Amino acid sequence: MTVGEVERPGWRKGVTLRDVASDSGVSVTTVSRILNGRESGIPIRAETRTRVLEAAARLGYTPNLLARGLRGSRSSLLGVIARDISDPFHLQVLRGINEVARAREYRLFLGHVDYRAEVAIAYGSMFERSHADGIIVIGDLEGGDPALDILSQQHRYVVGVTDRTGRRQVPGVYGDSVSGSMLAMEHLWSLGHRSIVCVSDARTYDGRRRIEVYREFMERHGAAEHIAVHITDPEPAPSYELGTRLFSDGAMGGASALYATSDTTAFGLMKAAFEAGIAIPDQLSIVGYDDIDLAAYTIPPLTTISQSGVEMGRLAGDLLFDMITRQAQREDVADVVLTPKLVARQSTAAAGR
Amino acid sequence: MTVGEVERPGWRKGVTLRDVASDSGVSVTTVSRILNGRESGIPIRAETRTRVLEAAARLGYTPNLLARGLRGSRSSLLGVIARDISDPFHLQVLRGINEVARAREYRLFLGHVDYRAEVAIAYGSMFERSHADGIIVIGDLEGGDPALDILSQQHRYVVGVTDRTGRRQVPGVYGDSVSGSMLAMEHLWSLGHRSIVCVSDARTYDGRRRIEVYREFMERHGAAEHIAVHITDPEPAPSYELGTRLFSDGAMGGASALYATSDTTAFGLMKAAFEAGIAIPDQLSIVGYDDIDLAAYTIPPLTTISQSGVEMGRLAGDLLFDMITRQAQREDVADVVLTPKLVARQSTAAAGR
DNA sequence: CGCTTATCGTTTAGCGCTTGACGATAAGCG
DNA sequence: CGCTTATCGTCAAGCGCTAAACGATAAGCG
Numbered sequence: 001m002t003v004g005e006v007e008r009p010g011w012r013k014g015v016t017l018r019d020v021a022s023d024s025g026v027s028v029t030t031v032s033r034i035l036n037g038r039e040s041g042i043p044i045r046a047e048t049r050t051r052v053l054e055a056a057a058r059l060g061y062t063p064n065l066l067a068r069g070l071r072g073s074r075s076s077l078l079g080v081i082a083r084d085i086s087d088p089f090h091l092q093v094l095r096g097i098n099e100v101a102r103a104r105e106y107r108l109f110l111g112h113v114d115y116r117a118e119v120a121i122a123y124g125s126m127f128e129r130s131h132a133d134g135i136i137v138i139g140d141l142e143g144g145d146p147a148l149d150i151l152s153q154q155h156r157y158v159v160g161v162t163d164r165t166g167r168r169q170v171p172g173v174y175g176d177s178v179s180g181s182m183l184a185m186e187h188l189w190s191l192g193h194r195s196i197v198c199v200s201d202a203r204t205y206d207g208r209r210r211i212e213v214y215r216e217f218m219e220r221h222g223a224a225e226h227i228a229v230h231i232t233d234p235e236p237a238p239s240y241e242l243g244t245r246l247f248s249d250g251a252m253g254g255a256s257a258l259y260a261t262s263d264t265t266a267f268g269l270m271k272a273a274f275e276a277g278i279a280i281p282d283q284l285s286i287v288g289y290d291d292i293d294l295a296a297y298t299i300p301p302l303t304t305i306s307q308s309g310v311e312m313g314r315l316a317g318d319l320l321f322d323m324i325t326r327q328a329q330r331e332d333v334a335d336v337v338l339t340p341k342l343v344a345r346q347s348t349a350a351a352g353r
Numbered sequence: 354m355t356v357g358e359v360e361r362p363g364w365r366k367g368v369t370l371r372d373v374a375s376d377s378g379v380s381v382t383t384v385s386r387i388l389n390g391r392e393s394g395i396p397i398r399a400e401t402r403t404r405v406l407e408a409a410a411r412l413g414y415t416p417n418l419l420a421r422g423l424r425g426s427r428s429s430l431l432g433v434i435a436r437d438i439s440d441p442f443h444l445q446v447l448r449g450i451n452e453v454a455r456a457r458e459y460r461l462f463l464g465h466v467d468y469r470a471e472v473a474i475a476y477g478s479m480f481e482r483s484h485a486d487g488i489i490v491i492g493d494l495e496g497g498d499p500a501l502d503i504l505s506q507q508h509r510y511v512v513g514v515t516d517r518t519g520r521r522q523v524p525g526v527y528g529d530s531v532s533g534s535m536l537a538m539e540h541l542w543s544l545g546h547r548s549i550v551c552v553s554d555a556r557t558y559d560g561r562r563r564i565e566v567y568r569e570f571m572e573r574h575g576a577a578e579h580i581a582v583h584i585t586d587p588e589p590a591p592s593y594e595l596g597t598r599l600f601s602d603g604a605m606g607g608a609s610a611l612y613a614t615s616d617t618t619a620f621g622l623m624k625a626a627f628e629a630g631i632a633i634p635d636q637l638s639i640v641g642y643d644d645i646d647l648a649a650y651t652i653p654p655l656t657t658i659s660q661s662g663v664e665m666g667r668l669a670g671d672l673l674f675d676m677i678t679r680q681a682q683r684e685d686v687a688d689v690v691l692t693p694k695l696v697a698r699q700s701t702a703a704a705g706r
Numbered sequence: 707c708g709c710t711t712a713t714c715g716t717t718t719a720g721c722g723c724t725t726g727a728c729g730a731t732a733a734g735c736g
Numbered sequence: 737c738g739c740t741t742a743t744c745g746t747c748a749a750g751c752g753c754t755a756a757a758c759g760a761t762a763a764g765c766g
Contacts, residue, residue: 032754066752067753071752
């Protein structure tokens with residue numbers, strides 16, 4: 001360590017295995033074995049072990065994770081590709097993943113994609129080049145399947161967290177949008193609503209799937225006239241604007257209930273309804289989807305379909321780790337499908353009050 | 354590549370510099386120089402260059418980022434330590450950071466701390482061991498300064514995004530809570546409110562600072578009785594409960610306005626007020642802080658103090674990159690202080706309506 | 707007493723990449 | 737024609753770590 005040496009960014013304390021080895025008078029290999037070798041194999045004298053352990057502690061040795069990743073078969077790196085972390089539900093998933101990763105001392109790469117498939121692919125290859133042990137994709141991507149095809153080709157261990165997509169390209173943790181939507185529709189139907197409007201997000205597979213279930217439900221029940229509307233984002237802004245139009249020019253066609261395929265969408269619609277002087281739930285019932293934290297704090301509290309994002313994130317992490325440790329083939333891994341629940345709050349009421 | 358070889362997780366395509374070198378008939382060194390050597394230095398014949406470039410493209414070579422990080426002086430890795438990503442404001446900051454990191458082809462490590470200082474420190478050392486080039490800390494940590502002390506000791510390039518803390522330990526991008534709180538208070542005062550309650554989050558420095566400004570303001574204006582209340586979380590749940598108590602047993606002491614030091618806190622209070630039959634803004638004015646996306650969609654829309662999280666994240670990233678490339682000393686770096694703005698919506702009105 | 711068997715550790719090799727030091731060839735010059 | 741100078745590239749070292757292969761010493765055994 002001469003003075004004129006090139007300084008690297010950050011302070012490398014520079015305590016390496018070699019330092020510990022020379023300090024305790026054994027070889028680098030021995031130190032490595034003692035510090036993290038599995039018990040099976042070469043035995044080490046207890047005296048040597050404690051001496052090395054002591055030296056490591058005294059010098060404050062910390063392993064260089066980069067070197068370990070380069071050498072070893074595991075990098076302890078996980079890539080997370082998130083469609084949109086602004087979506088509260090996806091954020092919960094991220095928290096769940098973070099939790100299990102932390103428990104296993106894995107580091108998490110975050111890639112926020114903002115719906116763009118090509119960004120997702122770029123992150124995928126970046127994570128691959130970083131030797132990430134696995135990749136989790138939260139939410140389906142715009143353009144959908146082709147992007148996931150590429151991603152699943154780039155990397156062996158890919159897990160999805162989303163609605164069940166058309167083709168099953170990778171294993172994953174899925175919320176069952178079909179049964180969730182059925183719950184929402186049956187809830188409204190049983191309350192006596194016969195004219196129901198559905199507002200969904202056209203950008204995501206989930207949104208498209210849910211509105212599809214809505215259509216089928218309405219047809220099967222012979223509800224002649226039904227209106228299904230797509231918006232472009234699961235955010236309050238576009239749905240609020242849509243709501244303003246919907247409620248002003250009679251575009252609702254006398255509908256008494258609204259099924260919004262995400263809670264944030266419901267928020268925008270509720271506000272538009274309020275401004276149009278439409279009382280919820282007296283004149284209009286509304287059901288959301290996701291049960292995000294704020295759903296219980298709207299006025300009135302939102303009836304919605306609940307799926308625990310944190311839990312799904314945890315399960316996705318577990319699934320991925322399981323695949324990695326078992327070196328499982330994609331085909332041998334069973335999906336985890338969570339059945340959502342209906343959380344009835346005060347935004348829905350019997351029709352014709 | 355024998356058949357029985359140990360398989361590593363993920364599919365290593367295994368196209369290395371050596372493969373490209375042997376394919377194009379030059380040395381590994383030359384390939385490395387051509388692919389990413391700076392122009393200065395050893396010249397390369399154009400014919401050789403194109404030949405190598407072609408081979409690299411044909412074989413689909415991608416650099417091993419782990420190896421590069423190990424060898425080189427830069428890892429292209431950034432650590433983000435986030436107090437709480439569930440906080441919409443912090444999430445925006447994260448998005449801003451993600452944006453600039455992506456533009457520079459940096460990978461982002463995410464560490465979600467959930468307020469625990471020891472977790473933050475654990476992430477700090479993990480990122481350090483991963484040779485992260487820099488670290489960004491979003492939000493102050495519980496216990497505050499000591500944790501940041503350790504963090505700033507572990508790593509040379511640390512940047513904070515938060516309110517300005519007591520001691521200045523690391524450079525950062527700061528929202529000016531003092532002027533923000535002043536805006537909020539002056540707004541209420543100028544509307545004629547004299548009895549104002551402040552609800553803040555005791556857990557964060559921001560919350561404590563803002564309530565302090567509130568106290569000073571009230572004292573300076575000779576507002577004899579003022580009530581300042583702390584809650585334990587910037588979430589709607591605890592503030593809702595607090596609100597229920599506050600509005601029921603006359604604990605408000607006839608106050609006509611409320612200053613909530615975060616929007617989510619305001620949400621909980623608004624709901625409690627609604628349920629207690631208190632009309633906003635007719636009987637009670639309320640001001641929030643942060644101007645998160647949903648603030649415009651509450652009923653009524655929330656008057657709040659606006660600071661752009663995305664912008665702050667971007668600035669923090671820029672600041673950090675600037676420090677790294679300039680190899681700047683911490684003391685030579687100027688903070689970026691953003692002055693918040695008041696966004697007047699409909700949750701506030703003149704007193705005594 | 708020469709042999710195997712356990713015990714405890716070291717030597718060696720190499721992950722994929724970068725970089726300073728070192729050829730080797732051809733041209734330029736007095 | 738011997739010398740410098742420019743041009744184009746290779747060699748060797750090493751980042752810090754892991755793991756297979758290989759000693760070396762002492763004890764156990766017929």
